[in-house]
Amino acid sequence: MNVSYTLLSDEELFALVREGNDEQAFRALFRRYDKRLYAYCLRALGSSDDAKDAFQTIAMTVFDKRAAFTDGNFAAWVFTIARNLCLKAIRQRKHNVEITEDVLTSHDDEPQHSDDFMLRAALRESIGKLSDEFREVLELRYFDELSYDEIADILGIGESLAKIRVFRAKKQLQSMLSPLLGELR
Amino acid sequence: MTNEELLAGFLDRSLTEDDLLELEARASASPELARELRELVAMESRIKQAAPAVLFPTAFLATVENSIAASLAAAAVTAGVAGAATGISSWLPLASAAVLGVAGVGTAIYFIAATPSKTVAPSPSTPVVAPAPSVAPQPPQPTTNPIEQPPASRRETAVRTADAPARPTSITNDQANLQRQNPPTALERARIRFEQSEGLSRVQAGLALASIDKEQADAILLSVQMVADENSLRQYQAEVRARRAALASPANAATLYRDAIRYGTNVVPPSVIDEWRRRLDAIGN
Numbered sequence: 001m002n003v004s005y006t007l008l009s010d011e012e013l014f015a016l017v018r019e020g021n022d023e024q025a026f027r028a029l030f031r032r033y034d035k036r037l038y039a040y041c042l043r044a045l046g047s048s049d050d051a052k053d054a055f056q057t058i059a060m061t062v063f064d065k066r067a068a069f070t071d072g073n074f075a076a077w078v079f080t081i082a083r084n085l086c087l088k089a090i091r092q093r094k095h096n097v098e099i100t101e102d103v104l105t106s107h108d109d110e111p112q113h114s115d116d117f118m119l120r121a122a123l124r125e126s127i128g129k130l131s132d133e134f135r136e137v138l139e140l141r142y143f144d145e146l147s148y149d150e151i152a153d154i155l156g157i158g159e160s161l162a163k164i165r166v167f168r169a170k171k172q173l174q175s176m177l178s179p180l181l182g183e184l185r
Numbered sequence: 186m187t188n189e190e191l192l193a194g195f196l197d198r199s200l201t202e203d204d205l206l207e208l209e210a211r212a213s214a215s216p217e218l219a220r221e222l223r224e225l226v227a228m229e230s231r232i233k234q235a236a237p238a239v240l241f242p243t244a245f246l247a248t249v250e251n252s253i254a255a256s257l258a259a260a261a262v263t264a265g266v267a268g269a270a271t272g273i274s275s276w277l278p279l280a281s282a283a284v285l286g287v288a289g290v291g292t293a294i295y296f297i298a299a300t301p302s303k304t305v306a307p308s309p310s311t312p313v314v315a316p317a318p319s320v321a322p323q324p325p326q327p328t329t330n331p332i333e334q335p336p337a338s339r340r341e342t343a344v345r346t347a348d349a350p351a352r353p354t355s356i357t358n359d360q361a362n363l364q365r366q367n368p369p370t371a372l373e374r375a376r377i378r379f380e381q382s383e384g385l386s387r388v389q390a391g392l393a394l395a396s397i398d399k400e401q402a403d404a405i406l407l408s409v410q411m412v413a414d415e416n417s418l419r420q421y422q423a424e425v426r427a428r429r430a431a432l433a434s435p436a437n438a439a440t441l442y443r444d445a446i447r448y449g450t451n452v453v454p455p456s457v458i459d460e461w462r463r464r465l466d467a468i469g470n
Binding site: 017020021022023026027030031034035038039042043048052055056059060063119120123124127138142143148163164166167170171173174177181 | 189192193196197199224225228229231232233234235236237239240241242245246249250253254256257258260261
């Protein structure tokens with residue numbers, strides 16, 4: 001078989017996994033998503049142990065249900081599974097937890113400006129204050145780097161509504177941060 | 186279109202060329218709109234930078250990957266055996282007919298020529314070697330729903346199956362293997378993005394690429410400048426000239442900073458324009 005895996009789309013790779021149990025296609029696909037999904041779980045659940053459990057469940061679910069995905073957008077499908085599992089885990093815990101700093105690292109390789117640090121911290125805090133629907137759509141767009149149609153699929157809303165929510169979320173952030181931005185200017 | 190619709194369209198990259206021109210015209214006429222546009226663009230890049238940096242548990246991720254890969258390998262083996270069995274079964278009726286067809290003749294020959302079998306059954310004292318158990322991990326049971334399993338058992342499953350030896354790859358393509366072993370670097374990814382994009386996206390991808398590829402930065406920035414000029418993207422027309430100025434000789438840098446200031450007025454933050462003016466003054470032109 002003459003296959004250059006890096007040139008294949010997610011859906012093409014997954015078809016190889018589903019129909020041919022192709023191990024190398026699986027590995028190529030796994031590496032495209034493992035860090036994004038783990039980061040998503042960590043953000044949603046707040047602790048690395050919970051994120052690991054959720055990540056493993058997602059991976060096993062994708063593997064077990066591979067026959068069920070025959071068309072559509074793979075990223076949207078995987079993130080929908082991730083979202084449902086994380087929501088379920090949160091419901092089981094009955095309370096939300098804040099993301100803990102011990103599982104986060106700073107950008108050690110980047111020079112840190114105190115202004116940048118302040119702004120980033122303020123921005124994270126402001127994102128946390130957004131309503132769930134705005135925060136979620138913003139994080140999916142900018143942290144998980146999903147397209148608007150993928151976000152729309154995951155949330156079960158129209159693409160235009162996804163765009164509107166992202167825009168409004170940004171406007172809200174803008175107004176929340178304007179005093180600080182004024183000071184830093 | 187309202188100003189807000191134009192702003193939203195600009196930020197989600199869905200404006201047509203005419204809409205972009207309309208937005209630029211309105212932004213030129215309204216300092217307030219221009220400021221809002223600037224601030225929202227800046228906000229967008231700040232949000233991206235605000236993504237929490239995560240310490241990835243790479244060993245754990247590799248364990249999960251190996252575990253599922255091993256299950257897939259086992260499934261491939263099982264499918265192969267099943268496929269072979271299917272092949273045999275389709276020939277079975279023909280083979281049976283052939284056997285039955287010769288059975289009558291065969292029986293006669295047997296009764297004439299048969300001799301007692303010389304095959305010796307193993308004596309009780311002969312050591313019997315049982316077939317070694319398969320080392321291939323078994324795929325998960327189809328009735329098991331991993332969502333319902335407790336986390337601890339899931340992790341044990343992954344670790345247990347990961348202990349199994351890896352199946353040799355069935356892919357022989359050297360290029361594919363090489364690419365898997367050497368996934369594209371950030372520079373290669375940035376270059377691909379730059380080469381495959383157009384318009385505003387090409388400008389943004391080019392600026393990112395120029396930040397990584399220091400050796401080719403000037404040539405990349407020149408190419409970006411042409412795209413920004415073609416599309417009248419004033420903010421980027423200014424930014425790319427300032428970036429080029431930082432790399433250029435003093436004489437060229439002065440011209441580039443002057444152009445950057447001209448394009449950037451009203452679309453780039455005043456503090457940035459001031460900085461470019463300071464650099465221009467420092468050059469002494």
